[in-house]
Amino acid sequence: MSEKALRLGTRRSKLAMAQSGQVADAVSQVTGRPVELVEITTYGDVSREQLAQIGGTGVFVTALRDALLRGEVDFAVHSLKDLPTGQPEELSLAAIPVREDPRDVIVARDALKFTDLPRGARIGTGSPRRMAQLNAYARAHGLDIETVAIRGNVDTRIRYVHDGELDAVVLAAAGLNRIGRIEEVTDFLSVDTVLPAPGQGALAIECAADNADLIAALGELDDPFTRAAVTAERSLLAALEAGCSAPVGALADLLADGHVVKEMRLRGIVGTTDGSRTVQLSTTGPVPETYDQAMALGRELAAEMLAQGAAGLMGERAQ
Numbered sequence: 001m002s003e004k005a006l007r008l009g010t011r012r013s014k015l016a017m018a019q020s021g022q023v024a025d026a027v028s029q030v031t032g033r034p035v036e037l038v039e040i041t042t043y044g045d046v047s048r049e050q051l052a053q054i055g056g057t058g059v060f061v062t063a064l065r066d067a068l069l070r071g072e073v074d075f076a077v078h079s080l081k082d083l084p085t086g087q088p089e090e091l092s093l094a095a096i097p098v099r100e101d102p103r104d105v106i107v108a109r110d111a112l113k114f115t116d117l118p119r120g121a122r123i124g125t126g127s128p129r130r131m132a133q134l135n136a137y138a139r140a141h142g143l144d145i146e147t148v149a150i151r152g153n154v155d156t157r158i159r160y161v162h163d164g165e166l167d168a169v170v171l172a173a174a175g176l177n178r179i180g181r182i183e184e185v186t187d188f189l190s191v192d193t194v195l196p197a198p199g200q201g202a203l204a205i206e207c208a209a210d211n212a213d214l215i216a217a218l219g220e221l222d223d224p225f226t227r228a229a230v231t232a233e234r235s236l237l238a239a240l241e242a243g244c245s246a247p248v249g250a251l252a253d254l255l256a257d258g259h260v261v262k263e264m265r266l267r268g269i270v271g272t273t274d275g276s277r278t279v280q281l282s283t284t285g286p287v288p289e290t291y292d293q294a295m296a297l298g299r300e301l302a303a304e305m306l307a308q309g310a311a312g313l314m315g316e317r318a319q
Contacts, residue, residue: 005034006214009064009073012039013153018178019203020077023097023221027075027205030220038073040064065091068208075207075218079175080199080230085238094218095205099226100174102201102251104130104194106187107158108168113187117145121167124150124160128273130170132247133194135275147273154179170194174201195249195269195280198233202226225254225261228288232266235298240270240305246314247271252297254287261287268301270310279310 006027010020017037024035040063061083064076069090080096087093106114106123114134117123123145125131131147138145148166150157154175160166170189176182205221207214229252242248249269254261264287271278283301288294302310 003033005036006031006075007038007073008035009038009040009067009076011060011064012041015154015175015179016077016079018180019079022178023077023203023205026097026221027218031217038067040067040073065206068206071208074211074214075205078204078206080202080204080234081197083199083204083234085234090209091206092209092211092215093204094207094215095221096223096227096230097203097205097221098223099229100177100201102196103173103191104170104189104196104200105173105176105185106168106170106189107161107184108186109161109164111186112168114168114189114193115141115143117143117167119144120146122146122148122165124148124157124166124169126151127170127197128247129197129249130194131273132271132275132278133249133269134170135273136271136278137193137275139275154181158184172196172200191251191267195251195267198237198248198250199230202230225287228264228294229253231291231294232264232288232297235295236266236268236302236305237298239299239302240310240314242270242314247273248314250298255284263287264297266297266301268305270305270313272313277313279305279308279313281305281308 008020008024010016020037024037028035061078067073068076108117123134125147126149134147154171157169161169176185205218207218232252233250236250237248240248247270252264252266255263255265263284265282265284267282269278269280281301281304285297288297
């Protein structure tokens with residue numbers, strides 16, 4: 001490869017710029033080439049509609065992929081949970097680096113934890129998945145909460161709490177970590193309370209499928225365990241025929257005996273946004289060693305969930 005700068009396509013948000021900057025530094029170290037950020041505005045960045053209404057699937061991704069296909073950028077960085085489950089043949093998912101903390105977190109007034117919020121507390125989130133699980137937990141534990149649909153970047157969402165419009169907001173730990181604001185978290189939600197979105201906390205580095213040299217270089221940043229886990233999670237999502245904005249949570253984690261990783265556990269949940277009905281199941285098997293094995297783990301759990309009525313809990317299924 002020449003010394004010409006590599007062009008990294010990124011969304012313009014503070015979080016996207018932060019995580020793309022971190023990837024740019026890593027790619028520069030691997031390739032010995034400078035990396036410049038190319039800011040791209042996506043439909044999801046300019047639309048003020050709720051994600052569930054604009055479809056969710058691909059709204060933060062399409063413009064970046066179009067720029068890749070037109071050769072305007074050499075590679076792009078996405079939050080993996082925003083990626084549609086179908087991978088275009090012309091593009092390669094060259095690297096999935098080590099995953100950040102996948103959990104959801106609460107930023108609440110008066111440094112309150114989720115279970116300490118007052119009766120009738122208003123909790124903001126733009127995610128049907130979070131609404132479904134928070135409401136289900138509240139129903140099961142006698143809590144009285146109201147989930148409120150919101151949009152906006154991290155600053156906007158936290159401001160709702162500081163301004164007194166909401167008692168709390170739910171955000172991803174990974175995003176707050178990447179922009180250096182994790183100290184504002186008042187409660188980390190256990191994955192036993194709220195399963196994250198498939199792929200949450202992971203990044204996807206994508207480039208043209210015919211650029212073998214760049215694929216090989218970016219592949220240095222790939223973490224095989226993270227890739228196996230998120231592949232299983234996204235396989236579950238795809239088999240449920242659900243889009244990125246559907247009320248589906250999934251997490252694959254590694255089960256170790258001492259320092260030896262023995263198995264992978266995949267958990268999935270689907271629920272109505274009011275929390276009145278959920279289907280939650282898990283499966284455990286050998287750690288997938290191939291893409292096909294990881295895909296099979298997700299498909300098997302999805303089949304069990306569909307057999308228990310998951311399809312009827314998702315509203316409009318993705319087309």
